[in-house]
Amino acid sequence: MALQKLARVEEIPPGRTKFFRLGSKTVVLANRAGQMYALQGICPHRNNPLEGAILWDHLLDCPWHHFQYDVRTGENHFPRNVYPADLPRLQEQVRPLKTYRVEVKEGDVWVDLE
Amino acid sequence: MGKVARQVVEQAGIEVNVLLDKLVRAAGAEFTTFYYYTILRVNAIGFDGEGLKEIIEDARIEDRNHFEALTPRIYELGGALPRDIRGFADVAGCPDAYLPSNPRDMKAMLNVLVEAERCAVRTYTEICNMTFGKDHRTYDLALAILHEEVEHEAWFSEYLTEGPSGHFRRGTPGTSPYVRRFMSADIG
Numbered sequence: 001m002a003l004q005k006l007a008r009v010e011e012i013p014p015g016r017t018k019f020f021r022l023g024s025k026t027v028v029l030a031n032r033a034g035q036m037y038a039l040q041g042i043c044p045h046r047n048n049p050l051e052g053a054i055l056w057d058h059l060l061d062c063p064w065h066h067f068q069y070d071v072r073t074g075e076n077h078f079p080r081n082v083y084p085a086d087l088p089r090l091q092e093q094v095r096p097l098k099t100y101r102v103e104v105k106e107g108d109v110w111v112d113l114e
Numbered sequence: 115m116g117k118v119a120r121q122v123v124e125q126a127g128i129e130v131n132v133l134l135d136k137l138v139r140a141a142g143a144e145f146t147t148f149y150y151y152t153i154l155r156v157n158a159i160g161f162d163g164e165g166l167k168e169i170i171e172d173a174r175i176e177d178r179n180h181f182e183a184l185t186p187r188i189y190e191l192g193g194a195l196p197r198d199i200r201g202f203a204d205v206a207g208c209p210d211a212y213l214p215s216n217p218r219d220m221k222a223m224l225n226v227l228v229e230a231e232r233c234a235v236r237t238y239t240e241i242c243n244m245t246f247g248k249d250h251r252t253y254d255l256a257l258a259i260l261h262e263e264v265e266h267e268a269w270f271s272e273y274l275t276e277g278p279s280g281h282f283r284r285g286t287p288g289t290s291p292y293v294r295r296f297m298s299a300d301i302g
Contacts, residue, residue, distance in 0.1 A: 054240070063240075064139075066208050066233045078233070079209035081140075082226045086215040 003103060003110040010107070012036070013093075017060065018052035025113060027100065030055050030071045037071040038100040038111040045093045067094070074099040115192045119251070123191065126248035133252065134193035137184055138209030138239050140259075141195065144181035146203050148174055148270055150211035154223055157213055162220040166273060168287070170227065173287020174264045177234075180259045183296040187255055187289060208233035224274050231267035258292040262263055 004022070012018045012031045019041055020027045026041025028050045039048050039060065048064040057059070059068040059077055068078040074097040083090045101112040124130050146233045151174035158167040185195065196202040211230040214222035238260035245253040265281075290297070 053237075056236070061236060064234055065206070078229055082212070082214075082222075082229050083209075084212050084215040087212065090212075 002114055003112050005108050006111050008107055009011045009036070009109060012109070015055055017053045017055055018051075019049065019053070020111070026050075027111060027113070028053055028060070029102075029109060030060055030112075032058055034108055035079040036102045036104055038102045038109075039069065039071060039074055040100075043067055044095040044097065055099055069097045072088075106112060116190045118170070119190050120192050121139045123249045123252070125175070128190055128245065128248050134188060134191055136207070136237075136241055136244070137191075137252070138193060138195065138202075139186050139205050140241065141181050141184040141188065141205030142202050143234065143237065144177045145206040146177040146182065147208070147234075148181065150213075150230075151227075152178065153213050154211065154227065157217040158223065160218065160220075163218075163223075164234075166220060166224070168283075169269045169281075171275070172284050172289075173227070173231070173269070176262050176266070176290045179288065179290040179293050179297060181264070181295050183255060183259065186298075187252055190251075206262045206274070207237050221274070224270055228267060228270040228274060229262055231270060234263040235260065236272055255293075255296055258296060261292040262290060287294055 006020055006027065007018060012029050014031050014033055017028055017030045024048060028039050028041045030037045030039065032055060033093060042052055043062040043064060045062065045065060046068045048062065050062055052063045053060050058071055060071050061068050067076060069075065070077055076094040076096060080094040083094060103110045120130055124178055146179055151170055155167055155170040158164065160272065182228045196205065208230060211226050214226060215224065241256040242253055244258060245256060269281050271277060272281050
């Protein structure tokens, strides 16, 4: 467990996201109604960065193709909810985002990137 | 390309290449949606499907109209459509609207349709937000498309009984009451 300080809380107001590059890793922080979430910063659909992702309630919307992920679990919501099961190759596109543990201490956002 | 048309957008503070990327992705999504909605429409049959067929057709034709209306603006700003249509499909800004595993499952088909329209609503809202007060022509076009995408979402959402109906029929299929004025090649 190695917590790393990424930002001040006020840098990511409720309803907003912020993208970080940390060496070879990327992280996106999302503030949903005051609760902070950290997820991998690359959309597994086409490996595009989630920089500029928009938060719609609990869903993180990828700016490239509008794939949506639940910030609480990292699971893909859309288009997994409409992709047909008889085309299994599509399931490769809707893999979840990795999630990271977040702690907020004295206004600082710490993320466990292990 | 319009030299000054691009310059005024740049000078208003918009990164034109970023905007062009969004417009090409949006055009790609309209083009692929037109294709996929064709498959959905022909499969909308039976007691449940026949009633749905007409509004799929409206949305299908209007999405094609959106592609037609977006394309001149892309070139005016110095952009271009990809030379390879496969590349165009790959950059489409919304996921493909596949026919459900069971093509007779009209509720599954409606979910595909409503989610596709919601993706379009988000797409044009972003473009409107980016261009408002800066790129008047793109904003005006994106807003016109947004009006129609919002109506499409409402039609399919109402079919899923998610809320009371505000739906009224188009006079003829795919009239595009908001976008039509941008299709200058069609209306002369």
